[in-house]
Every structure is written in structure tokens, then in C-alpha cells.
Amino acid sequence: EEARYLGRHKLSKHERPEPLYDQAEAEACMALFQPVAFEEDAKVGDIRFQLWPVGHILGAASVIIEADGKRVGFSGDVGRLDDVFMKPPKPLPALDMLMLESTYGNRRHDSTDPFSQLADIINTTVDKGGNVLIPSFAVGRAQVLQHMLTTLMQEGRIPTLPIYLDSPMAINVSEIYCRYEDQHKLNIAQCHDMCGTVHYSRSVDDSKALADQIYPHVIIAGSGMATGGRILHHFKRLLNKPRTTVLFAGYQAGGTRGAKMVAGAETVKIHGEWIPVKARVEVLDGLSGHADFVEMEQWLAQSDLAPETPIYLIHGDPEALEAMRDHLRQSTRFEVEVAGYQSIVRV
Known part of the structure; x- marks a missing residue:
């Protein structure tokens, strides 16, 4: 629709603007998808994984990866404990390392109804x-x-x-x-x-x-x-x-x-x-699908994570990453760091 509109009204820098993909291409790519149920054991090569319900939007999941006897979690976008629409995120199992989002690492949600x-x-x-x-x-x-x-x-x-x-x-x-x-x-x-x-x-x-x-x-x-x-x-x-x-x-x-x-x-x-x-x-305040830093701490407390589990913070503005790190260091015993760009972490 937008490509047609821009072309019709000569608003694009391109003489004949084209969409990035058309309906046929979108439908064709669906053949590459394979559905995986929550908590179902799945495998890619020598890596096993599970998708863990995390309550952000419909189908949102943390990814729990197991390889070489180690288990690493990638939180994905973590939903709220009292969301208007979605169920709360399921507590995580024991992990050897967690990559944790920090979108609301320096903000609390408004309490207004x-x-x-x-x-x-x-x-x-x-x-x-x-x-x-x-x-x-x-x-x-x-x-x-x-x-x-x-x-x-x-x-x-x-x-x-x-x-x-x-x-x-x-x-x-x-x-x-x-x-x-x-x-x-x-x-x-x-x-x-x-x-x-x-x-x-x-x-x-x-x-x-x-x-x-x-x-x-x-x-x-x-x-x-x-x-x-x-x-x-x-x-x-x-x-x-x-x-x-x-x-x-x-x-x-x-x-x-x-x-x-x-x-x-x-x-x-x-x-x-x-x-x-x-x-x-x-x-309209209060509709964010992301847990704030206090809700995130509560979710971690509900999970089966050992107190010394290393956590690397990702997916946040620099201020949010630093604030989340400082809060978790003060209020928990987790080993919390901000993930470095292109850094290599060994478990």
C-alpha cells in the first residue's frame, strides 16, 4: 500500500518505488517455519533447546539452550507479572548463564489504572x-x-x-x-x-x-x-x-x-x-509489555537460578543497562554484567 501511495503521489526518492517484498514472497517463506510448542524438547544439530513462555505477547518465549553439558538462557522480551492481557512469565529453570533483557532497567511502570x-x-x-x-x-x-x-x-x-x-x-x-x-x-x-x-x-x-x-x-x-x-x-x-x-x-x-x-x-x-x-x-501509561526492573527482579527470584548464576544484560539503552546492573548487584547475589559488543563469553 505504501509503495503504491508513494509512487502515485511522487513522494519517493525512487522513480518507481517497490515494496521490500510482496505477498507471494511472504507466503513462500512460511514453508521455512517449523512450529515448536512451549517446553517441547527440540534439536538443531548437537544443540537442544526449549521455548519457555514469557508472557510478552502471544507466543513470546525465552530460549533455553543445552549443549556440551551446559544450559544457557536467552530471556527475550519478558512480560509483566500483572499484565492486562497476557499470563505472567513462567519462572526459569536452573541455568549456567542468562542473557537478560533490560528495556525498563531504569524505569518503573506507572501505577495509574x-x-x-x-x-x-x-x-x-x-x-x-x-x-x-x-x-x-x-x-x-x-x-x-x-x-x-x-x-x-x-x-x-x-x-x-x-x-x-x-x-x-x-x-x-x-x-x-x-x-x-x-x-x-x-x-x-x-x-x-x-x-x-x-x-x-x-x-x-x-x-x-x-x-x-x-x-x-x-x-x-x-x-x-x-x-x-x-x-x-x-x-x-x-x-x-x-x-x-x-x-x-x-x-x-x-x-x-x-x-x-x-x-x-x-x-x-x-x-x-x-x-x-x-x-x-x-x-496511555501502564500498557507496556515489558517487565520493569523490580518486576524483573521478582521474576528472577521465582526462578530456579542459583544465587551465583552469571547474568549478562542486553537489549536496553546504555542508561537502562547500567541502572539494571546496579540494581541487581545491590538487591541480589547474581553476577551481573553488561554484555559487551562482540565480546566472547565462556561458560
């Missing part, structure tokens, strides 16, 4: 006759938002209003979440309520038709940091209207369009055009 915060934002916007635009990641965040909005309407905490999911990928993922309800906290009835309440905009024409909506409504669309996707087309229509609310429901990386808007940018560039930001910009 995300349902109440979302209800306040929706009600304030509807009261002034505006619309809510939510840039969202297609996997995980879009499904949580659907569930929350559906629940709030069922409980009468927000008015019944149209909610549109304008992301083909998020729509497909939502249906997958409903297919595997045993992997998260929602039961089958809640899954069907979530998918049945929200209007799915699958085609480009469906997306364009949202411009004809005159009453207050909510649009959830990709991408989560407003770097691309269908949300940009809605931004072009509605960012210059003071009654609009833009609600960011996830971390905004530095330099992204989302980060600039959260920081108070008065204009943003979309498809070569500078758009004034007169909309109200809000951030």
Missing part, C-alpha cells in the same frame, strides 16, 4: 465531539486496546461508540489471539466480544470511508510510533482539529514522529507535507 485513564480520555474527547486516533503496534497492543474499549463500553464507563481497527495485520493477529485463548487471560467469550464489537477496516476503501464518519469514534491503526502505516492518512485529516485526541499507547523511540508529538511538536511532516498539530496529544 489504565482502564480509568483510557475512560477519562475517551469521555473528555467525546464530550467535545471529537475523535480519538490511536497509533498502535499490530501485535499485542492493538488487541489489548480492543479488549479495554469493549470492557469499558460493557461496564458503561464510556458511551457506546464506533471503534475501528484500521490495520489488516492487526486484524489477522486479533483473530489468532481468539484462536489461542488458552495462551492469555481472556476467555473465549471475551475474545469474541472484543472481535465482535470492533469494526474491522480491511481494505483501502474501508480505510478511506472512515473520513465520512461525522460522529465521535475511535480509530486504532498502525504504526505504533506513527512512522508509517494507515494512521498517517488519518493524521493528515484530523491532526489540525483541536477536538481530536491522539493517544499514544506505547513507548516512542527517539527521532520518531510519535516521540516528536509527545514532546510537543507543533508541526509534523507527513508524506512531504507539514501538518500542524492542534490535536490534544495523550500518552
